[in-house]
Structure formats: structure tokens, C-alpha cells
Amino acid sequence: xxxxxxxxxxxxxxxxxFSDEYLKWQxxxxxxxxxAISQGMDLIVVGLDKIGPGVSGAGGSANxxxxxxxxxxxxxxxx
Numbered sequence: 371x372x373x374x375x376x377x378x379x380x381x382x383x384x385x386x387x388f389s390d391e392y393l394k395w396q397x398x399x400x401x402x403x404x405x406a407i408s409q410g411m412d413l414i415v416v417g418l419d420k421i422g423p424g425v426s427g428a429g430g431s432a433n434x435x436x437x438x439x440x441x442x443x444x445x446x447x448x449x
Contacts, residue, residue: 371379 371382374382
């Protein structure tokens with residue numbers, strides 16, 4: 371910290387204070403947020419097996435044809 375200017379040290383102090391407050395706020399929300407995130411990931415895992423075949427089948431043709439649907443420079447639509 372000694373090599374920092376006075377303004378840089380002041381900013382570093384503010385960043386540290388913000389970081390501490392953000393971490394405290396984040397940890398206070400964990401009991402409410404973490405279960406929702408876990409349940410959302412569980413839903414995704416359950417659906418992966420069901421969507422896998424569709425994604426595999428559609429992936430090959432979608433990659434080949436996608437360039438036809440992109441805009442050209444200047445906003446002109448590709449046909």
C-alpha cells in the first residue's frame with residue numbers, strides 16, 4: 371500500500387469497505403437464495419436426459435444453416 375498514491379489508498383479503502391459490506395449482504399441472503407439455486411439446478415439435471423437426443427439431432431443442422439439467418443454488414447438480411 372505504501373507505493374500507492376493518497377487517492378489510490380483512499381479508493382482501495384473504499385473498495386475494501388464495499389467488498390466487506392457486499393460479502394455480509396451476500397451471506398445474509400444465502401439461506402433464502404441457495405435452496406432456490408439448488409432446486410433450479412436439480413430441475414436442469416432432470417431435464418438433461420430428456421433434451422439430450424433433441425439437442426444432438428438439431429445441433430448438426432442448426433450449425434450448418436445458422437449463417438443464413440445472420441445479418442450482413444450494413445443491416446441487410448441474408449436470404
